[in-house]
Amino acid sequence: xxxxxxxxxxxxxxxxxxxxxxxxxxxxxxxxxxxxxxxxxxxxxxxxxxxxxxxxxxxxxxxxxxxxxxxxxxxxxxxxxxxxxxxxxxxxxxxxxxxxxxxxxxxxxxxxxxxxxxxxxxxxxxxxxxxxxxxxxxxxxxxxxxxxxxxxxxxxxxxxxxxxxxxxxxxxxxxxxxxxxxxxxxxxxxxxxxxxxxxxxxxxxxxxxxxxxxxxxxxxxxxxxxxxxxxxxxxxxxxxxxxxxxxxxxxxxxxxxxxxxxxxxxxxxxxxxxxxxxxxxxxxxxxxxxxxxxxxxxxxxxxxxxxxxxxxxxxxxxxxxxxxxxxx
Amino acid sequence: xxxxxxxxxxxxxxxxxxxxxxxxxxxxxxxxxxxxxxxxxxxxxxxxxxxxxxxxxxxxxxxxxxxxxxxxxxxxxxxxxxxxxxxxxxxxxxxxxxxxxxxxxxxxxxxxxxxxxxxxxxxxxxxxxxxxxxxxxxxxxxxxxxxxxxxxxxxxxxxxxxxxxxxxxxxxxxxxxxxxxxxxxxxxxxxxxxxxxxxxxxxxxxxxxxxxxxxxxxxxxxxxxxxxxxxxxxxxxxxxxxxxxxxxxxxxxxxxxxxxxxxxxxxxxxxxxxxxxxxxxxxxxxxxxxxxxxxxxxxxxxxxxx
Numbered sequence: 001x002x003x004x005x006x007x008x009x010x011x012x013x014x015x016x017x018x019x020x021x022x023x024x025x026x027x028x029x030x031x032x033x034x035x036x037x038x039x040x041x042x043x044x045x046x047x048x049x050x051x052x053x054x055x056x057x058x059x060x061x062x063x064x065x066x067x068x069x070x071x072x073x074x075x076x077x078x079x080x081x082x083x084x085x086x087x088x089x090x091x092x093x094x095x096x097x098x099x100x101x102x103x104x105x106x107x108x109x110x111x112x113x114x115x116x117x118x119x120x121x122x123x124x125x126x127x128x129x130x131x132x133x134x135x136x137x138x139x140x141x142x143x144x145x146x147x148x149x150x151x152x153x154x155x156x157x158x159x160x161x162x163x164x165x166x167x168x169x170x171x172x173x174x175x176x177x178x179x180x181x182x183x184x185x186x187x188x189x190x191x192x193x194x195x196x197x198x199x200x201x202x203x204x205x206x207x208x209x210x211x212x213x214x215x216x217x218x219x220x221x222x223x224x225x226x227x228x229x230x231x232x233x234x235x236x237x238x239x240x241x242x243x244x245x246x247x248x249x250x251x252x253x254x255x256x257x258x259x260x261x262x263x264x265x266x267x268x269x270x271x272x273x274x275x276x277x278x279x280x281x282x283x284x285x286x287x288x289x290x291x292x293x294x295x296x297x298x299x300x301x302x303x304x305x306x307x308x309x310x311x312x313x314x315x316x317x318x319x320x321x322x323x324x325x326x327x328x
Numbered sequence: 329x330x331x332x333x334x335x336x337x338x339x340x341x342x343x344x345x346x347x348x349x350x351x352x353x354x355x356x357x358x359x360x361x362x363x364x365x366x367x368x369x370x371x372x373x374x375x376x377x378x379x380x381x382x383x384x385x386x387x388x389x390x391x392x393x394x395x396x397x398x399x400x401x402x403x404x405x406x407x408x409x410x411x412x413x414x415x416x417x418x419x420x421x422x423x424x425x426x427x428x429x430x431x432x433x434x435x436x437x438x439x440x441x442x443x444x445x446x447x448x449x450x451x452x453x454x455x456x457x458x459x460x461x462x463x464x465x466x467x468x469x470x471x472x473x474x475x476x477x478x479x480x481x482x483x484x485x486x487x488x489x490x491x492x493x494x495x496x497x498x499x500x501x502x503x504x505x506x507x508x509x510x511x512x513x514x515x516x517x518x519x520x521x522x523x524x525x526x527x528x529x530x531x532x533x534x535x536x537x538x539x540x541x542x543x544x545x546x547x548x549x550x551x552x553x554x555x556x557x558x559x560x561x562x563x564x565x566x567x568x569x570x571x572x573x574x575x576x577x578x579x580x581x582x583x584x585x586x587x588x589x590x591x592x593x594x595x596x597x598x599x600x601x602x603x604x605x606x607x608x609x610x611x612x613x614x615x616x617x618x619x620x621x622x623x624x625x626x627x628x629x630x631x632x633x634x
Contacts (some may be wrong), residue, residue, distance in 0.1 A: 098376075
């Protein structure tokens with residue numbers, strides 16, 4: 001199958017617009033991906049970085065996922081201004097070869113980071129400095145990305161239904177809801193009324209915006225893995241995901257890290273507040289709305305991953321916690 | 329194994345593996361039922377017209393994964409009970425293009441020039457045990473016989489250990505169950521086996537002489553060329569050839585560096601330390617000397633009809 005793919009790339013070379021000479025050889029690094037998919041990192045001659053990445057669906061699940069990713073990537077690529085396009089992969093083509101669906105995107109230079117590389121509690125002075133700089137760059141990218149894709153809308157009943165009531169219903173369908181959750185949902189539904197007739201910017205959400213999907217090459221930030229992209233989504237979701245997937249220390253389990261990031265006063269909370277304020281200010285979102293968005297994010301994540309439910313519980317039942325107090 | 333076969337007939341192969349094997353031995357369960365075991369097949373030009381021979385098919389994992397993609401798969405297994413399991417699975421799944429044969433892999437009653445792909449996953453190193461001649465000569469003869477079974481342009485795929493894999497230097501055990509035998513000159517390894525009382529963890533009995541030959545990157549290339557094959561490509565396969573999650577071409581140090589710098593991220597201090605040394609080895613061109621397992625592809629010259 002790889003033979004055919006190589007032939008195809010050479011055949012289509014001129015149309016791929018990769019702005020380099022036709023390769024004399026293509027070399028491939030094959031790597032398993034989640035859900036039964038395979039990634040092929042394709043290198044031209046003796047290059048140090050792959051010029052393209054092929055994503056192959058070996059089963060129905062991965063095929064569906066990659067078809068969606070190719071669609072999303074095309075959508076986001078076409079929606080972005082030129083200066084932002086170079087920070088995401090460019091979709092090249094999709095094809096079925098020997099019964100396998102695959103799509104090709106341009107490879108990005110750069111290195112991923114692990115959340116474990118930045119254990120917030122144990123970072124040295126130098127580590128904190130580097131991490132702050134890195135995080136500022138990432139948030140700057142996110143602001144640019146959301147500004148470029150934002151669409152100001154006047155919130156209506158149907159928006160409330162879609163963005164607030166539906167996730168609550170989905171949550172209730174999955175879990176046996178506790179009394180305190182029920183009370184909280186009631187309060188949140190009432191609070192949602194505040195959004196009515198307010199101007200709120202809807203943006204493209206990456207929806208899986210954590211360190212593993214963010215590459216850094218020299219001073220530039222690049223973002224990969226667009227399969228969960230959500231068009232015209234609520235703002236702030238990506239930023240909340242970026243912060244809440246960080247790790248406080250090696251021994252802290254997930255609720256522990258979340259507590260350190262959102263419920264405790266420490267060096268990181270100051271940085272987080274500054275970056276959140278910068279984001280909210282840039283997109284014109286006030287603190288009341290931000291608090292509602294924070295809870296919607298937690299409800300959404302609880303639906304995706306069960307342990308997030310504890311985070312939701314730890315924040316809304318914590319008497320002294322209010323997102324707007326911590327962020328503004 | 330007999331019990332599993334009996335229950336597989338009664339309850340169904342899948343249910344038996346899930347009930348009896350998965351809880352007790354998840355590693356073996358993954359070996360038997362893993363969906364990624366044949367992921368290397370993407371490297372080969374397999375089509376719906378391809379004929380595949382899987383030698384030492386074991387529980388048939390690879391054969392069953394390839395059957396839907398090929399015209400015909402012949403799974404040859406020397407141990408009757410394993411072959412019986414394959415046959416039970418084949419019947420229950422209603423797979424028509426898979427034949428299971430119980431046979432000695434060195435004496436195959438199969439037509440010459442018939443196959444487009446022959447698979448040797450964890451078999452080549454054991455060939456020396458099937459006779460009394462020099463193990464290296466036996467491997468060469470064995471590969472030559474396979475070369476004859478392949479049609480023009482056909483491929484052989486080999487999953488096998490590296491003789492000089494890095495963990496052997498830290499006391500990792502060889503197929504004999506002994507430490508360092510793979511690193512020793514063959515004659516010394518032979519003497520060591522004679523005086524050792526250690527059972528092989530694979531055959532469950534003592535190997536009285538050293539006949540389980542693994543080779544280095546360069547020796548596998550030479551062995552395949554000497555048996556008539558060409559276009560030999562060798563990949564490092566991680567975490568091992570029975571679980572081919574990552575395939576790295578060993579001829580391209582830039583790809584290895586990219587993997588170690590950008591994809592394989594180390595979270596612990598020990599990991600970072602090992603990663604650092606691995607990058608140095610890559611720079612020195614020594615990675616191919618020390619990687620644990622190889623996935624090897626070699627071709628019989630000629631035009632492949634399929």
